[in-house]
Amino acid sequence: MPERTIQRVAVIGGGANEEHDVSLASAAAVVRAVRALGLTAVPLTIDRRGGWQVDDGPVAAAEAVHRLASCDVAFPMLHGVDGEDGAAAGLLRLTGVPFVGSPVRAGALGMDKWVTKLVAEELGIRTAPGVLVDGRVDAGDLHLEPPFVVKPTTGGSSNGVSVVREAGQLQAAIESARSSGGAALLEAFVAGREVDIALFRDRDGALRAGSTLEIAVAEGAVFDREQKYDGSASFTLPARITAEEHDAIDAAARTLYTALGCAGIARFDFFVTAEGVVLNEVNTAPGFTEQSQVPRMYTAVGLDYPRLVAALLDAAIAA
Incomplete structure (x- = not known):
């Protein structure tokens, strides 16, 4: 079978949920990277009411699907419900367009924090009571x-x-x-340092990890929305953890990535405590601007933003 080539990339942003603006920022960053790679970006936006938009205004769902089908691959950047929960993956699967990111099952499982806890505990990965x-x-x-x-x-x-x-x-x-x-x-409440790691499966089937990232959070507080998006968050890469703690985080993340059936990028958030590592949550569609946590993690190991986007696109069409 001849190898697929990529010329047109559909980039989907927005969404009818609280993460609409965050998703737009992630999608805009992907569009910039796609164009920097010399490819054609085809932006599509889901507005706050669930309708489809293109550069010249609203379009019917049928027209949006037609535009998707005209592309070689899709890069959905839909955070939140009716997006990363498997909804976008289901639509793209039915259109037959290869896409970056997790399939329906992994998106649905990862989006539900209670179900994720049950899966993790069954796998022997500790979570908070x-x-x-x-x-x-x-x-x-x-x-x-x-x-x-x-x-x-x-x-x-x-x-x-x-x-x-x-x-x-x-x-x-x-x-x-x-x-x-x-x-x-x-x-x-878990008293510990917040440490994240990200994984994606490349076109050859290898799971590639970014650097661990430690989030500076005041004692007794949580990493809230304001810190995430107002530029005040302080990150340390790699995280200040021991080799044993790193190996425990890496192993737990790889186990969950495989068990949930993830594809594309997934970020795994942990607490590092005196008693060991504790899973906080899994994000199968993490924030993805150039300054977001996941791109920083991969830049720290030598994979800059455009090359990370290229690797994800290559993996999607090779799947």
Whole structure:
């Protein structure tokens, strides 16, 4: 079979969710990289109401699919619900266009933080003690002691995430989480350093890791939306961890990447504690501007942003 060639790349951004603007920024960065590689970028945007847009205005869904089908490969940069949860992958699979990123199953599993916890624990990867809540709860009924971290099961960008230090704060935190996506996940607060690692499977089938990245977070706080996007976040690459801690993080990430069925980039967030590493969450469609965590991780190991985009495109058409 002749090797596929790439000339036209569909880049999809936006989305009808809270991460619309973040997704637009990621998509714009990919468009820049695609053009820097000498390829034709075909931008497509999903607006806040779920409609399709192109440079000259709104188009019907059928026209959007026609434009997708005219491309050699797609690079969806849809963060959040109806995007990274497998929705975009399902659409692209049905159009027959090869695409960068995880398939439906991995996107759906990775998006659901409760399900990810269940999978990880079954694989022997430690997570914080937690409970799923879909309504009112009495703190006295929980087999956990404050402080808690309360988060939406399907949210992203730290939307709806709270640290609860007193029982009286719990219900408001649960409602905030539920308003940002699905049920609420309550977890014991983990005191440790936040360390991330990213993986992608290249065109030859090898899993390639970026540098570990450590996030500077004030003691007792969480890495919130403001820190993620206002430029105040402080990262250390590689993370200040021992060789044993690095190996534990790397092994856990590779195990999860394979078990979930990931493709393209996935980022795995951990806490490094005195008792070992603890999985925080998995992101199968992480932020992807030139200054986002994942591109920084790969730049630190010698793979700059355009070459990372090229490697992901090559892997997509080789799959």
